[in-house]
Amino acid sequence: MRTLAHHTQAELAERATRAPLLHIDGVTKTFPGVKALDDVSLDVRAGEVHALLGENGAGKSTLMKVLAGNHQADRGRIHLEGEPIRVSGPHEAKHLGIVLIHQELSLAPEMTVAENIFLGSLPRRALGFVDFRKLYADAGRILDRLGCRFAASDKVETLSIANRQMVEIGRALVFTPKIVVFDEPTASLTDAEKVVLFDVIRSLQAENVGIVYISHRMDEIFTLSARITVLRDGAVRGTLVTAETTEDEVTRLMIGRALEPRSRAQARPAGKMALEVKGLSCGDLFRDVSFGVRAGEVVGMYGLIGAGRTEIAETIFGLRAPDAGEIRRDGEVVSINSPPDAIAHGIALAPESRKEQGLVLSMSCRDNMSLSQLETVSRAGWLDRSAEQAIYDRYAERLALKSPSWRTPVVNLSGGNQQKVVLGKWLGTAPKVLIIDEPTRGIDVGSKSEIHKLIRELAAGGMAVLMISSEMPEVLGVSDRILALYHGRLAAEFDADTVTEDALVQAISGL
Numbered sequence: 001m002r003t004l005a006h007h008t009q010a011e012l013a014e015r016a017t018r019a020p021l022l023h024i025d026g027v028t029k030t031f032p033g034v035k036a037l038d039d040v041s042l043d044v045r046a047g048e049v050h051a052l053l054g055e056n057g058a059g060k061s062t063l064m065k066v067l068a069g070n071h072q073a074d075r076g077r078i079h080l081e082g083e084p085i086r087v088s089g090p091h092e093a094k095h096l097g098i099v100l101i102h103q104e105l106s107l108a109p110e111m112t113v114a115e116n117i118f119l120g121s122l123p124r125r126a127l128g129f130v131d132f133r134k135l136y137a138d139a140g141r142i143l144d145r146l147g148c149r150f151a152a153s154d155k156v157e158t159l160s161i162a163n164r165q166m167v168e169i170g171r172a173l174v175f176t177p178k179i180v181v182f183d184e185p186t187a188s189l190t191d192a193e194k195v196v197l198f199d200v201i202r203s204l205q206a207e208n209v210g211i212v213y214i215s216h217r218m219d220e221i222f223t224l225s226a227r228i229t230v231l232r233d234g235a236v237r238g239t240l241v242t243a244e245t246t247e248d249e250v251t252r253l254m255i256g257r258a259l260e261p262r263s264r265a266q267a268r269p270a271g272k273m274a275l276e277v278k279g280l281s282c283g284d285l286f287r288d289v290s291f292g293v294r295a296g297e298v299v300g301m302y303g304l305i306g307a308g309r310t311e312i313a314e315t316i317f318g319l320r321a322p323d324a325g326e327i328r329r330d331g332e333v334v335s336i337n338s339p340p341d342a343i344a345h346g347i348a349l350a351p352e353s354r355k356e357q358g359l360v361l362s363m364s365c366r367d368n369m370s371l372s373q374l375e376t377v378s379r380a381g382w383l384d385r386s387a388e389q390a391i392y393d394r395y396a397e398r399l400a401l402k403s404p405s406w407r408t409p410v411v412n413l414s415g416g417n418q419q420k421v422v423l424g425k426w427l428g429t430a431p432k433v434l435i436i437d438e439p440t441r442g443i444d445v446g447s448k449s450e451i452h453k454l455i456r457e458l459a460a461g462g463m464a465v466l467m468i469s470s471e472m473p474e475v476l477g478v479s480d481r482i483l484a485l486y487h488g489r490l491a492a493e494f495d496a497d498t499v500t501e502d503a504l505v506q507a508i509s510g511l
């Protein structure tokens with residue numbers, strides 16, 4: 001695989017002066033109640049990684065969906081290799097060499113990897129029969145190129161999220177692509193999988209493909225991109241050369257202010273043990289896990305993806321049955337066999353996967369937020385709309401939810417704003433114990449610090465919070481204590497005031 005490192009400085013300098021491969025000019029797109037894109041222009045050169053950055057709801061995904069034919073612009077032009085193009089649908093975009101790897105994966109889970117990769121363009125023999133030999137051979141070559149270890153004949157539903165992502169990328173390679181767009185590709189990847197993805201990106205780059213890279217992670221953007229375009233409220237606020245700018249400058253353009261310095265969690269007198277887990281085990285997922293969370297405390301649970309963190313949370317919340325162990329609430333052993341049991345004991349779980357567990361996409365923002373608290377908002381069997389509205393108003397404001405109105409169906413929100421609705425929904429239940437799984441995945445940097453503040457405030461108000469996260473700064477910045485998990489076991493426990501990054505990394509790597 002040829003990587004960027006193999007290019008000489010002269011080659012890179014030459015690239016920077018090339019005419020754009022892709023030129024988006026004055027694109028405007030309106031949805032009912034929202035001007036999602038306002039006269040947006042952007043160009044991408046061959047072999048360039050161009051980062052697209054902006055707050056949740058700024059218009060990043062919409063712009064790329066216009067490019068890839070998923071949406072039609074109201075106004076504006078697109079040129080590819082100097083020629084004007086009209087992209088009327090995703091299939092046509094692919095034939096032109098424009099591929100979008102979506103923020104929400106769009107595979108058919110019950111079909112094989114090969115069928116998914118070649119969906120819509122299956123190789124045919126005479127009489128129109130699918131040529132399965134060719135299909136699997138071609139798909140196998142694409143998987144090899146991506147360094148994938150699974151087979152082209154595997155069903156997609158058996159793959160991990162990361163491997164599904166690889167299948168999506170595989171789709172991009174069927175037609176020799178000219179432009180590949182990655183929309184938040186690393187949200188659910190482990191560090192090892194990110195390395196593979198970055199290699200793929202660099203090899204596309206070496207083949208002179210133009211790449212648009214959307215992410216909320218500054219470290220990735222500064223590692224990969226040559227230029228950064230910042231969108232805010234649907235308009236371009238600036239295009240910067242990555243080597244000549246800083247995270248601060250980019251953040252200011254993005255959210256219109258600098259971020260407050262991260263404040264360390266303050267030590268406070270902890271209350272009584274609100275949640276205690278003793279010897280909890282569940283098959284191969286985790287074994288003999290014991291810990292406690294006091295009222296008024298945020299306990300961070302840190303570990304690699306796959307270490308068993310989410311499974312522990314699901315067990316406490318009654319979604320999984322443990323083989324052994326007990327759960328105590330305020331010192332009393334409780335029996336939790338289902339989520340309603342957990343909720344009755346004052347435990348809430350804000351899950352990590354918003355699509356599958358958190359939201360009813362067709363319902364309004366307000367109704368989604370009040371779903372988990374039907375008791376609070378129903379009086380004598382009637383829904384109390386004003387109570388529902390109060391909950392919505394409160395959390396929409398605190399979380400800076402960007403939605404045209406409370407009526408807007410959640411499906412029409414941007415990815416990060418959907419995550420905010422999930423948070424609002426569980427925060428609004430005012431539980432005694434809140435378990436929150438990857439609270440800021442897909443959330444922009446400005447809202448992220450707001451959410452961190454909100455979590456601290458909830459704890460200050462007496463809530464016991466167990467926060468699962470794979471982001472070191474988040475765990476260090478928000479928690480009072482940190483539990484490190486390694487392969488389904490509690491490897492170590494740290495006081496957040498004295499722990500070092502090295503110690504944490506060692507603990508979660510089993511060293």
Ligand SMILES: Nc1ncnc2c1ncn2[C@@H]1O[C@H](COP(=O)(O)OP(=O)(O)OP(=O)(O)O)[C@@H](O)[C@H]1O
Nearest residue numbers: 031036056057058059060061062412413414415416
């Ligand atoms: N299909 C749709 N119907 C109505 N409104 C939409 C639709 N898709 C997006 N929007 C609105 O357009 C705006 C831009 O959304 P977009 O998804 O492009 O944001 P984004 O920058 O990708 O944000 P995120 O970082 O959260 O993914 C938002 O206000 C969103 O609610």
Ligand SMILES: [Mg+2]
Nearest residue numbers: 061103414415
């Ligand atoms: Mg998006």
